Amino acid sequence: xxxxxxxxxxxxxxKTRTVLTLLSVLAAFLLFGLLDGVRVAFNAxxxxxxxxxxxxxxxxxxxxxxxxxxxxxxxxxPGVKNxxxxxxxxxxxTDPKNQGFNIAIGPNFFDVYSDYVVAPEHRQAFESxxxxxxxxxxxxxxxxxxxxxxxxxxxxIYPNKAxxxxxxxxxxxxxxxxxxxKQRGIEQQLLFRWDYFDEANAYDAHExxxxxxxxxxxxxxxxxxxxxxxxxxxxxxxTKTQTxxxxxxxxxxxxxxxxxxxxxxxxxxxxxxxxxTGNTMAQAVRERIPELATLKTIGFSDRTVxxxxxxxxxxxxxxxxxxxxxxxxxxxxxxxxxSGGAVQLPAVGATTWAIGLAVMVLIGVLVxxxxxxxxxxxxxxxxxxxx
Amino acid sequence: xxxxxxGLATLALMLLSLLAWIMLPGWLLGALFVVLLLWMAFxxxxxxxxxxxxxxxxxxxxxxxxxxxxxxxxxxVVGVLVALLAMGDGLQKTLRSTGDTExxxxxxxxxxxxxxxxxxxxxATLIAQMxxxxxxxxxxxxxxxELVVVANLPKKSTGTDANVEVRGIGPQAWALxxxxxxxxxxxxxxxxxxxxxxxxxxxQFEGLEPGATINLNxxxxxxxxxxxxxxxxxxxxxxxxxxxxSAYRRGGYQSATVRLTAPEAxxxxxxxxxxxxxxxxxxxxxxxxxxxxxxxxxKTIRIVGIAIAAIMAIGAMFGALNTMYAAVATRARxxxxxxxxxxxxxPVLVSVMLETxxxxxxxxxxxxxxxxxxxxxxxxxxxxxNFSQVVFRFNVSPALLWTGVKWxxxxGFIGxxxxxxxxxxxxxxxxxxxx
Numbered sequence: 001x002x003x004x005x006x007x008x009x010x011x012x013x014x015k016t017r018t019v020l021t022l023l024s025v026l027a028a029f030l031l032f033g034l035l036d037g038v039r040v041a042f043n044a045x046x047x048x049x050x051x052x053x054x055x056x057x058x059x060x061x062x063x064x065x066x067x068x069x070x071x072x073x074x075x076x077x078p079g080v081k082n083x084x085x086x087x088x089x090x091x092x093x094t095d096p097k098n099q100g101f102n103i104a105i106g107p108n109f110f111d112v113y114s115d116y117v118v119a120p121e122h123r124q125a126f127e128s129x130x131x132x133x134x135x136x137x138x139x140x141x142x143x144x145x146x147x148x149x150x151x152x153x154x155x156x157i158y159p160n161k162a163x164x165x166x167x168x169x170x171x172x173x174x175x176x177x178x179x180x181x182k183q184r185g186i187e188q189q190l191l192f193r194w195d196y197f198d199e200a201n202a203y204d205a206h207e208x209x210x211x212x213x214x215x216x217x218x219x220x221x222x223x224x225x226x227x228x229x230x231x232x233x234x235x236x237x238x239t240k241t242q243t244x245x246x247x248x249x250x251x252x253x254x255x256x257x258x259x260x261x262x263x264x265x266x267x268x269x270x271x272x273x274x275x276x277t278g279n280t281m282a283q284a285v286r287e288r289i290p291e292l293a294t295l296k297t298i299g300f301s302d303r304t305v306x307x308x309x310x311x312x313x314x315x316x317x318x319x320x321x322x323x324x325x326x327x328x329x330x331x332x333x334x335x336x337x338x339s340g341g342a343v344q345l346p347a348v349g350a351t352t353w354a355i356g357l358a359v360m361v362l363i364g365v366l367v368x369x370x371x372x373x374x375x376x377x378x379x380x381x382x383x384x385x386x387x
Numbered sequence: 388x389x390x391x392x393x394g395l396a397t398l399a400l401m402l403l404s405l406l407a408w409i410m411l412p413g414w415l416l417g418a419l420f421v422v423l424l425l426w427m428a429f430x431x432x433x434x435x436x437x438x439x440x441x442x443x444x445x446x447x448x449x450x451x452x453x454x455x456x457x458x459x460x461x462x463x464v465v466g467v468l469v470a471l472l473a474m475g476d477g478l479q480k481t482l483r484s485t486g487d488t489e490x491x492x493x494x495x496x497x498x499x500x501x502x503x504x505x506x507x508x509x510x511a512t513l514i515a516q517m518x519x520x521x522x523x524x525x526x527x528x529x530x531x532x533e534l535v536v537v538a539n540l541p542k543k544s545t546g547t548d549a550n551v552e553v554r555g556i557g558p559q560a561w562a563l564x565x566x567x568x569x570x571x572x573x574x575x576x577x578x579x580x581x582x583x584x585x586x587x588x589x590x591q592f593e594g595l596e597p598g599a600t601i602n603l604n605x606x607x608x609x610x611x612x613x614x615x616x617x618x619x620x621x622x623x624x625x626x627x628x629x630x631x632x633s634a635y636r637r638g639g640y641q642s643a644t645v646r647l648t649a650p651e652a653x654x655x656x657x658x659x660x661x662x663x664x665x666x667x668x669x670x671x672x673x674x675x676x677x678x679x680x681x682x683x684x685x686k687t688i689r690i691v692g693i694a695i696a697a698i699m700a701i702g703a704m705f706g707a708l709n710t711m712y713a714a715v716a717t718r719a720r721x722x723x724x725x726x727x728x729x730x731x732x733x734p735v736l737v738s739v740m741l742e743t744x745x746x747x748x749x750x751x752x753x754x755x756x757x758x759x760x761x762x763x764x765x766x767x768x769x770x771x772x773n774f775s776q777v778v779f780r781f782n783v784s785p786a787l788l789w790t791g792v793k794w795x796x797x798x799g800f801i802g803x804x805x806x807x808x809x810x811x812x813x814x815x816x817x818x819x820x821x822x
Contacts, residue, residue, distance in 0.1 A: 016709075020706075023701075023705040024703075025702075027699070027701045028699075028702050031695060031698045060603070060604045061550070063502065063537045092499075154497050156499070157502075159505075165497065166497050166498075236605065250549075251770075254542075254770050255770050257544070257767075265695060268466060271459075272460045272699075272706075275456055275459050
């Protein structure tokens with residue numbers, strides 16, 4: 001540490017070169033911060049999932065519903081503390097571009113999904129209004145909806161008995177927020193009552209899209225899943241019960257291997273960075289050979305000189321890298337805000353910082369190695385003579 | 388003040404040339420290049436520039452490490468750019484080629500995808516009687532009422548269940564889509580639980596070999612053949628519409644696709660649909676329908692790709708600046724000597740620019756070449772509009788390679804301009820004196 005000012009001085013000996021290199025490092029880690037944020041956002045469904053929740057859905061296909069009659073039997077399964085159900089509704093508001101995450105929800109939904117924060121009076125209004133809807137704050141801000149508004153929704157699949165086509169109208173009776181700001185994604189939904197949906201849609205199927213159960217002991221998950229699936233075994237409506245995490249991740253997986261794409265891009269970026277900073281460091285040491293020799297002459301040990309060069313390399317990368325990640329951290333909320341809530345990028349998380357810092361030190365050590373060894377092995381006589 | 392104005396002018400020049408580079412058509416850029424060559428061949432300044440450039444290029448080997456920073460840095464940018472854009476283009480090409488202007492898909496009014504649409508059997512009968520539909524040799528209209536369902540099958544790459552699209556097609560579907568050809572086994576027999584699988588679906592999912600049995604909605608279906616169509620249908624499993632419909636206990640269809648007598652018949656057909664009060668449907672050419680499906684995702688991929696490449700390009704540009712500043716600094720004495728014996732500044736400027744652009748070009752070609760070698764026809768799949776996997780191939784087209792090279796040259800231009808200006812303005816006496 002006591003040599004920090006010496007390393008600092010060496011680093012900024014050639015200002016232009018150091019600043020340009022720093023900017024390259026900064027760009028690389030800015031990209032790393034943004035891309036890793038995207039990767040995290042894709043896997044967020046898995047991480048944010050409630051550990052005590054499991055999803056029961058059709059074993060055959062995402063588009064198959066489950067009969068309502070299954071609900072009491074699943075409720076009676078030992079280990080099931082609470083359950084709720086829902087049906088995906090989809091659709092759009094006024095323009096097909098405004099696709100919505102509209103979901104019909106069963107009773108108890110907010111007891112099972114504690115991630116949603118609803119004011120008690122809003123919840124009461126929801127329970128007493130058949131056509132009521134609760135809207136996420138982000139979604140409400142995006143479309144300027146207020147409590148008391150009537151929201152027209154063109155449904156994706158289900159025709160409305162009353163209108164004869166797929167147009168539906170809901171009364172906004174309240175708003176909800178995400179308990180954890182990281183989960184702002186869920187504030188994009190419009191939730192309305194399943195009993196109204198079941199009665200008013202023209203299919204008369206009395207089916208639910210999926211059932212969410214809350215288990216009393218997450219360690220018993222696999223036993224409970226087996227017991228629940230046994231209820232419908234060999235019927236027309238066999239179920240598949242899995243943890244919410246597994247259920248959410250299966251969607252992210254189907255969209256594509258985002259992790260692989262991100263790693264491939266970052267591989268190319270860091271390889272380039274390695275070469276670029278390696279070259280800078282080699283140049284820096286080559287120029288300073290007489291100086292390093294002088295240092296040795298006045299008593300710096302070989303080891304200390306090695307450490308100085310290593311320190312310089314690591315400081316260069318960490319300085320640029322931390323700046324880059326910092327900019328990424330500042331940029332993410334700006335992008336989210338500028339998109340009006342349509343894009344939700346998470347803040348740069350602790351994992352991203354940890355991975356980033358580890359990569360910075362690793363690159364620093366790698367690019368510092370050759371120049372540092374060279375500096376250590378310098379023979380004072382040769383170096384001072386310029387040989 | 389003077390240096391500030393000069394900086395401002397340089398910045399304006401940079402932005403202007405970048406803008407010109409993006410806007411100008413290829414032939415004009417080619418013409419500019421020819422003018423440059425003529426200048427170098429026939430004027431005194433030009434010949435000086437050529438000579439200085441040659442000295443720079445021939446000493447590149449001595450600065451191998453530093454020069455490779457430019458080449459590899461730019462190769463990285465171009466490689467990532469070309470690969471990501473090829474992904475977007477591949478998806479768009481696959482979906483676009485699925486549609487044409489002679490076939491029309493009829494969906495329930497307001498539906499944006501087949502999965503969210505629904506038509507009754509009566510609707511399908513009515514649609515088949517509309518004017519403008521091509522008839523086959525026996526005089527039957529070429530209409531295929533279809534049903535799309537989604538099934539869970541394990542994907543080869545992850546081993547976990549993913550959604551596969553199962554399409555029930557009517558007997559006229561083969562005349563409707565002549566590009567669908569059975570390449571292995573045979574077509575399914577209507578009335579039997581038989582399927583033909585697309586080549587893409589077979590490559591992505593487990594257990595879709597001809598002769599295999601698959602479980603759809605708890606019923607056993609046999610795979611009897613494999614088909615090829617070169618479009619998005621290759622991601623699907625095809626079966627007889629009535630058999631699929633009974634297996635999934637569906638009363639009606641989801642869409643009806645018809646072949647028109649000619650693209651111009653669209654208006655007649657649409658007007659007839661609109662005039663019938665019994666029908667509440669939308670008709671779109673399949674080209675419009677499938678293009679709209681790819682639009683959003685293609686746009687997203689393109690924006691993300693360009694944003695990533697732009698950030699990388701900024702990094703690479705600083706790398707190039709660094710290298711070229713260092714190159715100018717090492718050659719300061721040599722450049723000053725040239726100036727002292729009568730070489731003028733513009734040739735020196737041009738030579739540094741040319742050297743950088745040459746390295747950038749090398750990097751661009753390297754990056755584009757690597758992207759082409761690895762990713763052309765690379766097969767992947769994603770979730771499509773029907774909530775099921777759409778298999779598509781990366782499409783590294785010559786146009787994309789040219790885009791990559793253009794980016795490389797632009798980075799080289801900016802990275803070379805400032806060092807070139809410094810080289811041109813080098814005060815001769817000081818540079819000669821300094822060691």
